[in-house]
Amino acid sequence: MMGQVIFIVARESVEALLVIGILWAWMARRPDARAGRAWLLGGIAAGFALAAALALMLVGVATFLGATARSWFEIGMLSMAAALIVQMVFWMRKHGRTLKTELEAGLERSVAAANWLGVFALAAIAIGREGSETVVFLYGSFLQLQGLADYSAFFGSAAVGLGIALMLFWALQIGARFVSWKWFFRVTEWMLLFLGSALFLTAMGKLLSKHLSAYDLPGWIYSTVWDASGFLSDSSMLGSLLATLAAYRSQPIVWDLLVLALYWGVVALLFRHQDRKATRARPVTA
Amino acid sequence: MIGLKEPDNFDGEMAMLWSSSAMVRSAKGMATLVALAAMGLGAAQAEGVDFTAPVDPAAAVPTYAIELKDGELLPPTLVVPAKTRFRLHVTNTGTKPSEFESNQLRLEEVLFMGMEATMMVTPLDPGDYDYFDEFQPGVMGKLTAKEAAP
Secondary structure: OHHHHHHHHHHHHHHHHHHHHHHHHHHHOOOOHHHHHHHHHHHHHHHHHHHHHHHHHHHOOOOOOOHHHHHHHHHHHHHHHHHHHHHHHHHHHHHHHHHHHHHHHOOHHHHHHHHHHHHHHHHHHHHHHHHHHHHHHHHHHHHOOOHHHHHHHHHHHHHHHHHHHHHHHHHHHHHHHHOOHHHHHHHHHHHHHHHHHHHHHHHHHHHHHHHOOOOOOOHHHHOEOOOOOOOOOOOOHHHHHHHHHHOOOOOOEHHHHHHHHHHHHHHHHHHHHHHHHHHHHHHHHO | OHHHHHHHHHHHHHHHHHHHHHHHHHHHHHHHHHHHHHHHHHHHHHHHHHOOOOOOOOOOOOEEEEEEEOOEEEOOEEEEEOOOOEEEEEEEOOOOOEEEEEOOOOEEEEEOOOOEEEEEEOOOOOEEEEEEEOOOOOOEEEEEEEOOOO
8 A cells, every 4th residue: 555655645646746857957047046936835835725625626525516516616727737838948049049138128127027926826726636646645645554664665665656746846946957057958848848738638628529429520529549558558557647748548539649749839829930030139239 | 866865855854954953042042141131130239239238228228337346347248239329427436536537538537535426428330439437447348349240
């Protein structure tokens, strides 16, 4: 049972720690790092509160929302997290180029305020969503405990699980320090974009099966495009981790591929627009 | 002339024999067809038996029950008709919390002890799909979708 506690806690914390670890490392590069980290820490605290509130709902102690409203709320949270991730990457890309001059000119301040709110919300959702599941799991397991030995093993395992996930956080901070910023940013930017695609795909999956299932959509929407479950099933340990972090699906249906195409299409358009604006702006500033 | 007649008779007899054998053969053919048809029906019936019984057979959208019991999945396998939507009614009857999950079916539901949830599953292509309790890793359930016999 204790091995299971370690595994579940580590697995459920990975996603949140990936987001927070990357944001934390990015903040360090900014001249206004202190303000950024304060917003991030605030988001983490809000995330714990959100996790507790959601857990109360899952346990059935509190019913703030009915089942339908709850699933809309989940879809909203997931989509918003995906949008915030894309926006965050967009913002950081822009910064790599223009940060100093803009900061000096004082143009950055108002834009920054809006983005700090984004950092806050993203951290809160990242912790709140997966955290609520961890809270339910730990609370349920906690109720099974009998005797002191049980308690110490339980808390020990939970701490080990969190420690394993925290190693990811540390690895990111060390990476930020020792790898060149350009490469670190490039790699983490892709990690976040993939995570965003996974969140958006999960959101749209819920939309399809919970809210669109009453409608008769054309049959091809549901047809399986390929079956790679023999190669790497998304129910396996590696497969499900890839599903959580990078939207891997071993048996995608047409809907899944449309959703992913929409996500990456929007990302590509946004970034191309950004690049074009940057090249247009360059001769002027030069 | 008698010598000439014989072959005629012989031919006649052969013709008779042939036709009777043809009749026998066609009868055999019929029997084989009937037997095949019967086997086909039998197979179809066997397939019908293979399908998991829904909770409420009269309902337009069938519902299948799954119990999560401290890491056990009851039943560990389900056979449902392909290309048609259905519901899964999942109950946690164990003493620990569970999370019913399936990436392949696009389902995820946290269930505290004693809680239950009904989930709609979108029409599936024929094939195998996994379901499991994420809080009890290692045990995998298999849902098979297959075309109903015509």
